[in-house]
Amino acid sequence: MGFRMLFFGLFFMGGWLAAAGALGYAVAVLVRIRPQGWMRHHGHAAVRLLVPTAAYLRFDVALAVFAVLADLWLVSGAIVFGTDGIFTEDWMGYAGMTDPTGQGYQAGVVSMLRTTAWWTFGIAVLCRCWITAGMQVCVLPPAAWWIGTFETFYT
Structure with missing residues (x-):
């Protein structure tokens, strides 16, 4: 098993803990900044809407860290579950027996990641x-795209 596969496996197993810790920190930041203003009080209305206050910007950074950790956990899970007979990439090692139920797995994962990206971006x-939207x-x-380029037993 390659180093990359070990990284994805370990992150999948412990990444939920890192993501939960980041979510807890983001909630703590949100509770701390609640009494402060979330919108600027001076300037043009568009500037007040688009440029957040410093307190809200701290919350946005904490939320972006949580989102990146959750995204890495999601991608790691897709890769780890895909190595069981679906993906045949060289760096993954021997993928085991061909899983006949996994033909649509790669397309489903790609679709799920894209859908998740655009829903979370919109929210x-x-x-x-x-910052969270950009991340x-x-x-x-x-x-x-990267998971879509993997070789499978079915292509």
Whole structure:
């Protein structure tokens, strides 16, 4: 088993803990900044809407860290479950027996990652979390493309 596969396996097993810790920190930041203003009080209305206050920006950064960790956990899970007879990439090692039920797995994973990316991007934009929205667009679609390039037993 290669180093990359070991990384994805270990992150899948412990990544939920890192993501849960980041979510806890983001919630703590949100509770701490709750009494402070989330919108600016001076300037043009568009600037007040688009440029968050410093407190809300701290929450956005904490939420972006959680989103990246959750995305890595999701991608790791897709790769780890795909190595059981579906993906045949060289760096994964021997993939084992061919899984006859896994023909649509790769397409399903790519679709799920893209759908997750655009839904979370949309929610982040609606909540004015610009950093989180940018991270969702920069992490999940390239991961979906990367998983889509894997060789499978069925192609």
